[in-house]
Structures are given as C-alpha cells and as structure tokens.
Amino acid sequence: MHLFRLALVSLLSTAALGQASTMQPVLTRSGDNQRSGSFLDSVLTVAKVQAQGIRRVTTIPVSGDARGMEAQPLVLPGVKVADGSTHDVMVLPSMANIVRGVDATTGAGIWSTTLGTPIQGGAAIDAHLINDKWGVLSTGVIDPDAKLAYMVAWISPDGTPQRGVHSIFSLNVATGAIVGAPVSLAGLRNGTQGYNDTMRKQRSSLVMTTVGGRKMVFFAYGTVSETGKAAAGAVVAYDVAMKKVTAFLPLSQGLGGGIWMGGQGLAADSAGALYGVTGNGSFNGVNDFGESIFKVVYTPGATASLKVVTWFSPYSDAGRVGLDPAASGPAAPMTDKLAGVSAPSEEVAMPVGGGMKPSLVGTRTVISRDVNTGRVVPLVYPANATDPAWSDEDLGSGGCTLIQSYGKLLCGGKDGLGYVVNTASMGNTMPADFRNAKANCLKLATPPVWMTASPGPVDPCPQDTTTLNFMPYGKTRHLHMTPVQYMSPTRGMTIFVGGENSTIHAWSMAPSGAMTYLAESREVASIANTQSPGGMPGSFCALSSNHGAAGTAILWCSLPYGNANAQLTTGRLIAYDAENFTTDSDGKHLLKLWDSQDWNLQYSFNKFMPPTISGGQIYLPNYNGGVDVYGLAP
Structure with a gap:
C-alpha cells in the first residue's frame, strides 16, 4: 500500500476564478x-x-x-486539502486499485493512493477478456460528516484470482490516507455458505445508512462462477465506528442467489431497511431466495444480525426449464457459467460446432403487435421451449429503485418486465405459490408490465413460464x-x-x-x-x-x-x-x-x-x- 502526493496544477480554470462552486455532493x-x-x-x-x-x-x-474504472465517480464539495486550499474533491478508484482524488471542476490531481495488488484479467474470471485488471469493481460511498470514502477492493498477493480476497477500505477524502486497517471478508460464514468457498465478484455498490443510532455500510456480492458450487450471493454489514463486519447473510443456503444488479447497490429507506434483487438460484422461501426481490433488516447489538423480512419471487428456475415450478431448482445443476456470460445472448450466437447447441436452429416466429405503439412485432421462440439457453433470465440483472413516498419498489430483469412490490409486505412467495401463478402475482402492488419493449398481448404472469422464453424482433430486451x-x-x-x-x-x-x-x-x-x-x-x-x-x-x-x-x-x-x-x-x-x-x-x-x-x-x-x-x- 502506498500513498503519494500529486502536484496541484491548474487548480482553477480561468472561467471558474472568483465564482462560487455549484458542485453538489454525489455520495x-x-x-x-x-x-x-x-x-x-x-x-x-x-x-x-x-x-x-x-x-x-x-x-x-x-x-x-x-x-x-467501473465505479461511478463520487464528489464531496468544499474539502480543505493538505496545502490548505479548498476543493470539490472527486474520488476515482481504478480497477488497478489506485484511487485518485481530483478537483471535480478542473480534473487536476490532488492525491493518489494504492490499495494493493489487483487481480490480473484472464479467462478464469472474464470470458470475453475485456477488463485489464480487477480491483475496485463496485461504487463506494462517502460519509460527508467524517469526510471518509469507503470502498471494497479485490487484492491478491500474486495477482491471481485464486488467492484474491476482498477488503473494506476507508480513505480520508482530503488526503487520500488510508484510515485504519483494511477489513478482510475472509472467513465470513453463515450456515453452509462462506465467503472463502469460491471466487466472489463484488460488483454491487455500497450504501451508507444509520440503524439504531449506528452508522453502517452495507453491500452485497455475487460470484465469478454464477452457477457453480457454493455460488451464493450475500449481504454484508460493516459498522463504521467498530471498524468490523458485524453481520453476514447469504441469500441462499443452496445454489446461486447472487446479487449484482448491473452494478447497482442495495437501496435503503429512511429507517435503514435494505432492498435488492437476486439472480438465478434455488428457492424455498426460508433461506434460499434465488430469483427474488427482497427486503433485509439489520438489527444491531451484541448479536447483530441481517434477516430477510419480506420477499417476492415471480418464478423458479425449475419452472423456466419446464420442470415442476415448486421445485427448489432444476433437477440437475445448470452448466457452470461465468459471471458476464449471458444466455440467450451468448449461447444462441454460438455457431454449429461451437461447443453448444445452436438454439436459433428451428426457431419459430409469432407475429404480434406492440400494445403501446401498434407496430407489428415478430416474436422469436426456441424450437424447444425448455431449452436452457433461453431460460437464463435472471431477475436480478438490473437494480431496483425505491419510491419511498409511495411505499413501492420497482425492479426489472432480463425478461424486460417491471415488478412493483409494496415495501411493507411483498407477499412472501412460497414454492407452492408457483403452481398458481396468477394468485402469486396478486401479491404485487400492481400487475407486471413489459417495461423495456412491448411484445404485444403476451401474459407477463403465465402459469407456464417457459412461454416467457422468447425475443421480440429476435433480440434480447434485458434490463441492466x-x-x-x-x-x-x-x-x-x-x-x-x-x-x-x-x-x-x-x-x-x-x-x-x-x-x-x-x-x-x-x-x-x-x-x-x-x-x-x-x-x-x-x-x-x-x-x-x-x-x-x-x-x-x-x-x-x-x-x-x-x-x-x-x-x-x-x-x-x-x-x-x-x-x-x-x-x-x-x-x-x-x-x-x-x-x-x-x-x-x-x-x-x-x-454498466x-x-x-x-x-x-x-x-x-x-x-x-x-x-x-x-x-x-x-
């Protein structure tokens, strides 16, 4: 870990001289x-x-x-930096685990801090070899009172993902200095699931809120291999005063339930309750919450805890491949799939002989009409409605937005459907509810809508969820x-x-x-x-x-x-x-x-x-x- 100062050059542009700052905090x-x-x-x-x-x-x-960088830039206005001057400081963490503090108006460097050795990009974690390194992947959070920026970095002593561990860092926004020792996630365990059980991918952003008088940082993670063994997502609670992880909640004791949400963080209401959505995974409504919208409550104290208090699930992974929808998951584990590989987006594009079934062969087209515009819409269906290449429709591909004044949460996923739940009670779906899809959908605040593209009068809440496995105009409409x-x-x-x-x-x-x-x-x-x-x-x-x-x-x-x-x-x-x-x-x-x-x-x-x-x-x-x-x- 290394900290060095950068020269302050071009601190103010000529146009900005003598003008009051109009920068607003982005925390x-x-x-x-x-x-x-x-x-x-x-x-x-x-x-x-x-x-x-x-x-x-x-x-x-x-x-x-x-x-x-993959993180969204954060801004804290009016910060007195090391030389005594005042700046609107923008915090920019790179995937190389190098964090820069710059003047938000001019971009001039103020400080730079290195958190540790990042993971080197490679096929083991990135199927398309897009990313150079893997370090700070998620967007952090700034505490404006303490002027501290919190972030999670993936660090490896030799740059390999196998030896990589995520740690929580706090940085002084004025100087870039690391405040206190980093807090590692290594060793976290709850039931059958532990952080160390497989390689994790911490893409979901951080959120800061106060619960019971305790200022807390919460975040979630998924896994590098989304459908592999121990591929469970989890929520982590970090007490900023105690500088320690106080609670750890896997969203599945079975398979999956990863939380990535296109990089979005958990939403939080004024009472500190947390809201999010999971991707593929097993579901039992007790401790397995794959394909679920959820509300989690943190209870501070000597035995601090995180608990799912209410949830909704529109379908099961088993139902999406034509099996008993009340089953916890498919009869056999799905093919191991790296995070970032999407089906059908990836699998249908595979050529003959490419190693996977070319599921565009034998597709059928049904002509429909967009209910919003009246335009003709061709819907492309697979030859086999239960083809797994068409059923990997993660509910948790996009983040949720909380409309607290309405008591509503809106989430959407790869089907392009929008689901609105009541935040006080989401209906608490159980596996047996999947055998009566219409009754289950009545748990929603309002019926689901085709939010990203209208396929025409297609039932968004069908009993047979394989009927959702189609593409308007032959293209995906996933929401990220x-x-x-x-x-x-x-x-x-x-x-x-x-x-x-x-x-x-x-x-x-x-x-x-x-x-x-x-x-x-x-x-x-x-x-x-x-x-x-x-x-x-x-x-x-x-x-x-x-x-x-x-x-x-x-x-x-x-x-x-x-x-x-x-x-x-x-x-x-x-x-x-x-x-x-x-x-x-x-x-x-x-x-x-x-x-x-x-x-x-x-x-x-x-x-993202x-x-x-x-x-x-x-x-x-x-x-x-x-x-x-x-x-x-x-």
Missing part, C-alpha cells in the same frame, strides 16, 4: 439511497442545452488500468440499468428505462404503483448489432434538474453501438427533455436536445456506467482509462 451510486438516478443541478437547463449545445471539456486520467425516477410537476412520478436492443421508454407511476406507458426514444441501444440476438447491455441513464423547476429536467443516456459485453464498442451520449415529449404519426417520442453522434464525439462505452451530473458537468467514465467530462459549449 453514492445513482445519487441517493433510493437509487433514483436523479441529480440536483442548478446550471444545466433545457434552453441552455438547446441553444449552446454540449462539448467535451476534458478527460481525467484514471491510473493503472487500460479500461480505467436501474430505472430512473423523476417527480414531474405536471405528470407526477415518471420512470425512464432502457433495455438491450431497445429504445428508452418513459412511464408514469401512480401512488398505487400502477404504470402507464408515455413515450419512447427513436434511438436504439446496440443499433450496429443487426443480427440475432443483438447486443448488450442496453442504455444507462441519469437525470438532472433543479428541484424539478420548469425547464431544468434533462435525461442523460449513454448507449452502446455494438455488443459491449463481448467487445469494446463506441458509445453515444444523448440528452433528452425529461418533461416534454413530441407527438408524431407513429406515436409519442422523447424530445432529443443534443446527441454526441451529431458532433462525431466518440468514446469507448463503459458497460450511467452518467454522473454535478455543477453543470456530466461525468462519464470510458473504457480508455479515463473519465470524460462534458459541459455547456461556450
């Missing part, structure tokens, strides 16, 4: 513990973006890794971004989502949780992938506004041109008016304000990265080892 992923994706900004307006346009101001280097919420002064709660190979959709949400389609963009994610099954991972969006004042709500979205999961691809940054839509002959559409494509502004798309907005600047980490900074053109 956690998506801007707040509700994971709303909304950022307070007093500089950017619809009129300014339309009149002036956007330019790339600079690119801030991220140290030690060819791809840069967390839905963005915006309280419109004219429409009320508005939700924005963007799935794979799909347009960006706008929905309204009533206090009951009922969702109504509003409009969609004309722009499509992975537009360059013209063949089935398309590309990953869809759009990632964030919203800026000045407390919802008229003319200030702007939706910022980063879209890939190609398949960003399997290869490096160029990205496209677009600004939309979040309040006003256009009405054309083919329906309602998001009003585009600015498009990087129109200005030939290119960047390397960062797979939404924009961050603060002080009139838009920050977007790229896969070229830096953070692109955009702002109003002069």
